[in-house]
Amino acid sequence: MRENQGPAPLLEVDNLVVIFDGGAGPTSAVKGVSFSVNPGETVAIVGESGSGKSTTAMAVIRLLARNGRITGGTVRFDGKDLTSLPEPQLRLMRGSQIGLVPQDPMSNLNPLMKIGEQLIETINAHRKPAGRDTQAQAIEALTAAGIPNPEMRAQQYPHELSGGLRQRALIALALVCRPLLLIADEPTSALDVTVQRTILDQLEVVTRDTGTAVLMITHDIALAAERSQKIIVMKDGKIVEAGATETILGNPQQEYTRALLAAAPSIAVARLRSESPDVEREAADDAAGPLVIASSLSKRYKMRGRRADVTANVDVSFTIPRGKTVAIVGESGSGKTTTSRIMLKLIEPTSGQIAFDHTNLATMTKKQLAEFRQRVQPIFQDPYSSLNPMYTIGSIVGEPLAFYRRGSKRERRERVLELLEQVALPAHLIDRRPGQLSGGQRQRVAIARALALNPELLVCDEPVSALDVIVQAQVLALLGRLQRERGLSYLFISHDLAVVRLISDYVCVMKDGEIVEAAPSEELFKNPQHPYTKALLASIPGNELGISVV
Known part of the structure; x- marks a missing residue:
């Protein structure tokens, strides 16, 4: 597919082909991709993990992995062919004329x-x-x-x-x-919505004032819709659809594009709920009382070279009902991750306490703690550091089963395959290592590992932030189904309020270590009371675009 907008584009990619060499032979990652970016223009490339969008961006500046090579096509930037430019000249161009914001900080x-x-x-x-x-x-x-x-x-x-x-x-x-061109590979995936808006507003200022163009790689189609003039949709290494943002959103021609739009979470979409809730079980759960009661949690750290302690949490209290989802939202540094680590008993609170199923975490015996570790499982934010790079995927997902001696070796492998299927990963990945997977695939492995022991509570720290919208929707639907079928409870940490509305029953909004507002999900989203909550809601990408057709 070939775009041609304007006689003198700043960047022109023509029939680009990228091959990766591997043990099973060469693999085509980018298959004849063509597009252009004009001066001062923002172009977004969207698609699922493995679609070739990041590889395309890295091929533009020839920063492919060692086993990757451009085998066809041209990349022209400001009149120069980058595919044939000597490496010393290209090295000088990177940073000065072409800037890069990579995904993993x-x-x-x-x-x-x-x-x-x-x-x-x-x-x-x-x-x-x-x-x-x-x-x-x-x-x-x-x-x-x-x-x-x-x-x-x-x-x-x-x-x-x-x-x-x-x-x-x-x-x-x-x-x-x-620079004249900024390549931004998931530039705000680690940021809360208010800071995300600040950064993207700044990028727009640079574009307007200096003519800097932006090639944005993102799995957030709401972000692409709000921030780009053109959208390029990729799948399996090819461009399946490209055009002006308004055209793509208003009249998508390809089924895959429509699927991306349908999967995008929208702030206007209420929580995913069962068509036939189990009222009897809910009544029984209410009789048993909340699964978690957190009372007046505070956490202070002593910092070297400082007289005063650094306060992370102040008087944080909340409950997690059985079979429900409590979400904690807030900016980076608000204290939400500290709260989740206290819940996992990875750190101790300076004051306050948590009761899990009527047992105080601080007074648990060694036997009770071993049981607690099986009943409560984490899903961490960073899929790059939370998986052992030396283990195969099968070993990673099966490690909790082996540690707690669940089943025979054959039964554990069958359970691992079942878990991979549940999180939309193909079975053949069982013998691969994390370094051979995309970021989104690694996060799905982390989710599969957390589910291995059939826990009662999952502490989810940004569990879908690394996933493209289609897989994100699948994982959220999976979490919702597991909750209905097994009565799972979730403590869900996120900066993505559209996702929070889809998954949560109750929401706690944190700022500077304190909960400034807490309410049932629908009540908070429809009638926020605190100015900070209102600011968070106003910062959501695509909030006013109505792009979701869920």
């Missing part, structure tokens, strides 16, 4: 250098200070990327920043030299 920041030092290094490598202090330029870039207290953050190392702050630092690095 922790593996793309130097852990041995302070954030400010990394920005200064980039400035010195690609542009002259022009009479301005490089330190001042670094602080300016951090400020533009929405990082609070940039002077302090510039003196910190990546591990001292939250995931959201690390992602903002990457955005600052990509924009500090004010």
